[in-house]
Amino acid sequence: xxIGTKVADLLGVDQDGxxxxxxxxxxxxxxxxxxxxxxTSGCTAQACNLRDNYQELLDAGYQVIGVSVDSADSxxxxxxxxxLPFPLITDTDHKLVNEFGVWGEKSMYxxxxxxxxxxxxxxxxxxxxERIITPKEVKTKNxxxxxxxI
Numbered sequence: 001x002x003i004g005t006k007v008a009d010l011l012g013v014d015q016d017g018x019x020x021x022x023x024x025x026x027x028x029x030x031x032x033x034x035x036x037x038x039x040t041s042g043c044t045a046q047a048c049n050l051r052d053n054y055q056e057l058l059d060a061g062y063q064v065i066g067v068s069v070d071s072a073d074s075x076x077x078x079x080x081x082x083x084l085p086f087p088l089i090t091d092t093d094h095k096l097v098n099e100f101g102v103w104g105e106k107s108m109y110x111x112x113x114x115x116x117x118x119x120x121x122x123x124x125x126x127x128x129x130e131r132i133i134t135p136k137e138v139k140t141k142n143x144x145x146x147x148x149x150i
Contacts, residue, residue, distance in 0.1 A: 001100040001121065005129045011065065012096050014087040015075035020065060022127050028063040029130070030123040031147045034102045036116045038070045038078035038088075046118070046140035047084055053144030054085050060148055067091050068116060069103075120147065 097103035
């Protein structure tokens with residue numbers, strides 16, 4: 001997925017089994033953020049920063065939607081524990097992470113494994129990728145400001 005690409009309307013299914021579509025948020029710019037795993041330190045810091053600045057993001061015309069390959073139950077626990085006000089797409093079949101090109105080989109302590117690269121796609125109200133905040137750029141503790149370009 002690159003800047004200028006048109007994104008399909010149906011993104012996936014959220015933690016409650018509801019379809020998440022771009023058309024559910026008319027006139028809104030979507031901040032679609034991919035993160036590695038529910039309830040890990042970096043992912044929790046990122047989600048809580050977005051939660052703490054959620055009203056500011058809404059006021060600026062954004063809708064935040066999170067995506068990870070965790071299960072719906074895992075998402076529900078993560079949302080409840082951290083009072084997250086935005087939907088989390090359950091991508092257990094890896095459809096979205098593959099489509100957006102954020103799934104690949106990672107390395108930790110010399111061990112290689114497959115995982116999600118922390119990446120945020122800013123999608124215009126007409127469904128076009130406008131901006132990509134890459135894994136090297138994402139600041140988990142200050143991510144809302146990055147989305148808002150502050």
